[in-house]
Amino acid sequence: xxxxxxxxxxxxxxxxxNVADAAERRAAIERLWAADGTHILQPPVEIREIAAGLGFxxxxxxxxxxxxxxxxxxxxxxxxxxxxxYTFRSRADAVRLHGLVKFGWEAVSAETGDVLGGGLEVxxxxxxxxxxxxxxxxxx
Numbered sequence: 595x596x597x598x599x600x601x602x603x604x605x606x607x608x609x610x611x612n613v614a615d616a617a618e619r620r621a622a623i624e625r626l627w628a629a630d631g632t633h634i635l636q637p638p639v640e641i642r643e644i645a646a647g648l649g650f651x652x653x654x655x656x657x658x659x660x661x662x663x664x665x666x667x668x669x670x671x672x673x674x675x676x677x678x679x680y681t682f683r684s685r686a687d688a689v690r691l692h693g694l695v696k697f698g699w700e701a702v703s704a705e706t707g708d709v710l711g712g713g714l715e716v717x718x719x720x721x722x723x724x725x726x727x728x729x730x731x732x733x734x
Contacts, residue, residue, distance in 0.1 A: 596723035600688035604697040607715065607725070610667055611682045612675055619671070623664055628724040632658040633666055635730045679704045685712070693719045698734075 606626060613619040635655040637645075645653040657666040674680040680701045688697035700712040714734035718727040 596719075596721070598690075598695075598719070598723045600690040600695045600697065601684070601686065603695055603717070603723075604684040604686075604688035604699075604715075607717065607728075608682050608684045608699055611670055613671070614675075616668070619667060620660070620664055623660055623667065626725055627660065627663055628720045628722070628726045630659055631663065631725045631727065632656055633663050633728045633730065636732065638732065674701060675704075680710060695719065 603626075606622070610619060610622040610626060613622055633656065636642075637653050637655050642653050657663050674682075681704045683700050683702055685698035685700060688695055695715075695717040697715055698712060699715060701710050702708065703710055711732065712734075713730060713732040715731075716729040717725050718729075720726040
């Protein structure tokens with residue numbers, strides 16, 4: 595497996611969510627992700643409660659492959675960075691254990707610097723050090 599510094603990977607991963615230029619964003623995704631990589635999101639509590647009320651015992655939201663991941667990252671950029679004025683940053687706590695990298699992240703007001711949210715990321719890497727699976731836990 596390719597040796598990758600977990601802090602560098604966490605910074606590069608978080609940076610893709612802040613990129614305004616669509617071509618740069620796509621290039622970042624292709625550098626970081628395996629072609630068939632999957633982003634798996636634990637939805638917010640509200641969505642999980644609605645799903646449970648409809649009889650679903652588990653809910654996850656998934657995006658697989660470059661195009662789907664690009665759509666997901668772009669939508670997040672539009673909502674949180676462009677519209678709400680947030681920026682995302684790593685908590686600088688990334689650790690690696692074999693093919694896994696875990697780190698926390700924060701959503702910060704670009705205007706005030708206040709931390710407005712955050713979460714936990716667990717990345718599963720392939721043999722080339724690219725993201726094969728990304729488990730995102732907002733609010734963790």
